[in-house]
Amino acid sequence: MSPKDRFLTVYGRKPVLEALQDPALEVDKVILADTARGPAAAEIERAARDAGVAVARASPHRVKVLAGNGKQDQGVLADVVVPRMRPLDAALDSRTAPARVLLLDGITTPANVGMILRTATAAGIGGVVVPRRGVAALDPLVVKASAGVAFRAPVLRCGTAGQAAEQLTAAGYGLYALGASARDTVFGVELPSRAAFVLGGETAGVSPEVAEQVTTWLSVPMPGEVESLNVSAAAAVLCFELVRREL
Template sequence: MREDESPKDRFVTVYGFRPVLAALTDDGLTIDKVMVAEGARGPSVREIVATAEARRIPVVRVPPARISLLSGSPRHDNGVLADVVAPQMRSLAGALDRRHHERPRTLLLLDGITTPANVGMILRTATAAGLDGIVVPHRGVAGIDPLVVKASAGVAFRAPILRSETAADAAERLVEAGYALVGLSADAPATLFDLPLPSHVAFVLGSETTGVTADVRRHVAEWVRIPMPGAVESLNVASAAAVVSFEVVRRATAAGARS
């Protein structure tokens, strides 16, 4: 692990009886550890502990406050959580470090998207499209919790998620690394379909209510719109992400056909 990475850049933490047990019974997932609140009892806790021990996954008893702090959802964590290894999740800084590997080419940057269902659907769509990464900041965007995992149909565990502290931090780092930031705006003069695609690009997806935040907006090099001839003002942000992701696929497919 890089010096500037932390455990929260490597694990998806799930909590609550059903999400934890579902992760434990999925043989395709690697679980780093299970935490159980001291004093937590009952058949569900016993089943979780027994399942973890059968898979030789460490079970750690911790104060209930520790579980609540890590889950951020004391009403719903049931006193249990599990750290699931996310093999493609890493820090954005690590992904941009050219000393170890080739940098990702096409990214999505999430800014102010706080609805878990939207984040989950974006992760699923972008992963299906084969994008190189989805930048999900730790602050200002819905955390990757059981609601996001559910909305992604489990894809969140395996999605190429890149972590930064905030969207503004990510935008600044990406520009310094030579990426062009492209924002979506309904009133932009240029369309997504006419945009010359830079070799390294990050599409910025902002909140449906407030759009791209000012601290990120100042780093955006170009704005494009998704043409909508029908009588609809805008798309849900997850739908917009799908259009962007598969426009990238279409161009790559067309380029492959010409070569």
């Protein structure tokens, strides 16, 4: 399993320190830039020592590469274990494959990704597919938007949304996508035992490579004079409709 499918990397002094001081989180390691000195670095090293976490030193360039954000890493990062994160193919091959999953397709705003992770986790959704490409990176901005729930969200990783759609279809999932003009609604459609719901990007919507694999398009009825909902709001409507069906 790739480290990217086990850890959520946070960077910056405050996020790293908060992760080290949170007893509910397991931090695998901390990496400090060789040039990181002074009270802030000392505080991080002290917190890591108290938590029993190893601290490694690396060049500032290496820290920037590992963090994936050269402007905001502040010379430090930490790999935090996300116990429910795993590769999509591993989830689909298991005996406990989730019955309901969300597939993020081109959602690039970290706040939306974070809020969707929080909502889906609250609703008990079995998995949220977050592709490594084409979707906002799982970083401190996503963690902040999720109010920390991203660390325990059921994240499923894959390469692209198109690949995920293929895998889900091959595994017997009906593939549903949200679209404002769809005749079927999230409240009226009959669902199979396995269903995946595509949430398209803020501007372009569902990508062509995913759209061609969609089984059914669904809408959220809106009698008011509004064309569409923010994707995270639409996800919330969908998630709690799924909860309602199980009550």
